Amino acid sequence: MTSKETTASAAIILAVRERQILHRIIKEGRLPQLDDLLEGAPFFADSIERDIQSWCDAVPLLGFWRRDEGGKLVSSKPPADLLKNVGVLRDTCQRMALEAVRLQLEALGHEDQHRMRVYQSCLQDGHQREIDEARHALALHIAEHDMFGASRLEGLWLHCVATGLLSRSAGSKTQYFAAGVRAIGLYHLLHEQVRSAEAVIDAADKKAAEGPISTFEEIAAAAEHYEAGEEDWAEAIEETRAAELAAVVVVPELPDGQTSHRKDIYRGWKELAGEPLPLVQKGDIAAARRHLMLQWPHAIDVIDTILGDLVVRDDVRFRPTLLVGDPGSGKSSLARAICDELSLPCELFSLGGVADAALGGTSAQWSTARESVPLQLIKRSKSANGCIIWDEVEKAVTGSANGSALDALLPLLELDQARRFRDPALEVECDLSHVSHFATANSVEGIPAPLRDRMRILRMPTPSWAHLGVLAGQIVDRIARERGIDRRWFEPLAEDEMDLVRSAWPGGSIRKLQRIIATIIDGRETHMGRC
Numbered sequence: 001m002t003s004k005e006t007t008a009s010a011a012i013i014l015a016v017r018e019r020q021i022l023h024r025i026i027k028e029g030r031l032p033q034l035d036d037l038l039e040g041a042p043f044f045a046d047s048i049e050r051d052i053q054s055w056c057d058a059v060p061l062l063g064f065w066r067r068d069e070g071g072k073l074v075s076s077k078p079p080a081d082l083l084k085n086v087g088v089l090r091d092t093c094q095r096m097a098l099e100a101v102r103l104q105l106e107a108l109g110h111e112d113q114h115r116m117r118v119y120q121s122c123l124q125d126g127h128q129r130e131i132d133e134a135r136h137a138l139a140l141h142i143a144e145h146d147m148f149g150a151s152r153l154e155g156l157w158l159h160c161v162a163t164g165l166l167s168r169s170a171g172s173k174t175q176y177f178a179a180g181v182r183a184i185g186l187y188h189l190l191h192e193q194v195r196s197a198e199a200v201i202d203a204a205d206k207k208a209a210e211g212p213i214s215t216f217e218e219i220a221a222a223a224e225h226y227e228a229g230e231e232d233w234a235e236a237i238e239e240t241r242a243a244e245l246a247a248v249v250v251v252p253e254l255p256d257g258q259t260s261h262r263k264d265i266y267r268g269w270k271e272l273a274g275e276p277l278p279l280v281q282k283g284d285i286a287a288a289r290r291h292l293m294l295q296w297p298h299a300i301d302v303i304d305t306i307l308g309d310l311v312v313r314d315d316v317r318f319r320p321t322l323l324v325g326d327p328g329s330g331k332s333s334l335a336r337a338i339c340d341e342l343s344l345p346c347e348l349f350s351l352g353g354v355a356d357a358a359l360g361g362t363s364a365q366w367s368t369a370r371e372s373v374p375l376q377l378i379k380r381s382k383s384a385n386g387c388i389i390w391d392e393v394e395k396a397v398t399g400s401a402n403g404s405a406l407d408a409l410l411p412l413l414e415l416d417q418a419r420r421f422r423d424p425a426l427e428v429e430c431d432l433s434h435v436s437h438f439a440t441a442n443s444v445e446g447i448p449a450p451l452r453d454r455m456r457i458l459r460m461p462t463p464s465w466a467h468l469g470v471l472a473g474q475i476v477d478r479i480a481r482e483r484g485i486d487r488r489w490f491e492p493l494a495e496d497e498m499d500l501v502r503s504a505w506p507g508g509s510i511r512k513l514q515r516i517i518a519t520i521i522d523g524r525e526t527h528m529g530r531c
Contacts, residue, residue, distance in 0.1 A: 357403025
C-alpha cells in the first residue's frame with residue numbers, strides 16, 4: 001500500500017471512530033446538532049421525545065437574527081408566540097405542535113425548521129402522507145447542499161440519509177441511514193473504504209479497551225498493519241495511546257541566544273520546554289457527580305451534561321461551554337467547583353470591560369511580553385491540561401483598536417488551531433489543545449455569532465425554595481471555611497432563622513442568599529457577644 005493510500009485509509013478510520021464515539025455520547029445524553037441528525041446520528045438518549053424536549057428547553061438560547069434600522073444584523077430573543085408554541089410542543093411532543101413551530105421557524109428563516117422536519121419524518125403519530133411529505137422535504141434540503149464539498153465522508157453520511165429517506169417509509173435517522181447504506185453500498189467506492197475502516201476498528205476493540213485511537217500516526221500504523229495481516233497491532237497501539245495520553249509536550253525546546261527580555265520569558269520555561277507535561281486524569285467521575293449534586297441541587301442536568309464529556313476519555317478535557325444564567329445563579333462557582341472536584345487546575349479571567357487581545361499573549365518585541373492566559377496557567381500548574389473560566393464574556397469591549405479579546409479567544413476554542421497555537425511571547429507553536437474553556441454570561445445578546453458557534457450553550461437554572469435547605473447548609477459551611485472557624489461552632493440555621501431567609505430571599509440569586517445567611521450568622525455573633 002502506498003503512502004498516499006495509507007494516509008487516506010488512516011483518515012477514514014479516524015473519522016469513523018470519531019463518529020462512533022459521538023453517537024455513543026449522544027445516546028448517553030447529549031443533544032445532537034441538526035447536522036449530526038442529518039448525517040444519521042441517534043436522538044438524545046436514543047429517544048425522539050427526549051430530544052424534542054431538550055431542544056425545546058434550549059430554544060430561549062437560540063440565535064434569532066434581524067436587521068435594525070441601519071441595516072446592521074443583530075440578534076434578538078425568540079418571539080413570544082414561538083415560545084408559547086414551543087411550550088406546547090414540549091408538553092405534547094405531537095405532530096400538530098411540531099408543524100406550528102416549524103412554520104414559525106420557517107417564517108423567521110431559522111435553520112431549525114429542518115430539525116422539525118427531522119422529527120416529523122421519524123415521529124410515529126401521524127398519517128403516512130404527512131410522514132412522506134416530511135421525508136421528501138428533508139431529502140430535498142439535503143440534496144440542495146454541496147454534499148461532497150468540505151468532506152467526502154460527511155457527504156457520504158448525508159447521501160446515505162437522503163437515500164434512506166426516499167426508500168423507507170418511517171424510522172429513526174439511524175434507520176434511514178442504514179436503509180441508505182443498503183441502497184448505495186454495492187456501488188459506492190468510498191463506502192467500501194468505510195467498511196474496511198470499520199473492520200479495523202472492530203478488530204482493535206476486540207483486543208483493547210474501547211476508546212479513541214489517539215494520534216493520526218497511530219491510525220496510519222494501524223491501517224498498515226491491518227493491510228499486512230498482522231494480528232498484534234492493536235496491543236501496540238493501545239500501549240502507545242496510553243503512554244501519549246499520560247503526558248504531552250506543550251512547549252517545544254526554545255532556542256538560545258535571545259535578547260535579554262526574551263531570555264527572562266524563556267527562563268520561566270527552562271524546566272518545562274521540550275518536556276512532556278502530565279495530564280490530569282478524570283478519576284472517580286461517579287463520586288465527583290454525587291458531591292457536585294449535593295452542592296448544586298438545582299443544576300443537576302448541567303452537571304451531567306458537562307461530566308458526560310469525560311465518558312470516553314481518560315484525561316480531563318471539556319468541550320468549550322458557555323453557561324448562561326441570571327446574575328448570582330452560580331455559573332462561575334459551578335465551573336470552578338467542577339474543576340476542583342476533578343483536581344483540574346483552573347483560573348477565572350474576567351472579560352468585563354477588557355478592551356484588548358492580551359489574553360492571547362503579547363508580542364515578544366515588547367519588554368512587557370507575556371504568554372497567553374492558558375499558557376500562563378500551564379506554567380504555574382505544570383500540567384498540560386487545565387481550565388480557563390472566561391467570566392462575563394458578554395461584557396467584553398467589542399472594539400478593535402487594541403485588538404479584540406473575543407477574537408483572540410476564538411483560536412483557543414478550535415481544537416486544531418489550539419494544537420498549533422503560536423504564542424506571540426514565546427514565538428513558537430504550542431499545544432494548548434488539552435485546555436478546557438468555560439465562559440459565563442447573563443445573556444447571549446452581545447456575544448458575537450462566531451464565539452457562540454464554537455461553544456456549547458447551557459442554561460444555568462436559578463435555585464428556588466425547594467433547594468433552600470441544601471444550599472443554606474452549604475453556605476454555612478463555606479462561611480465557616482472563609483473565616484477559619486471550625487464548622488462545629490456553627491449550628492445549622494434554626495427554623496426561625498430559616499423563616500427569616502424565606503421572607504428575605506425570593507429565590508434566584510445564590511449571591512443574595514449568601515449575603516442574607518452571612519447577616520444572620522453575624523447577628524448570632526453580635527447577640528452572643530452581648531450575653
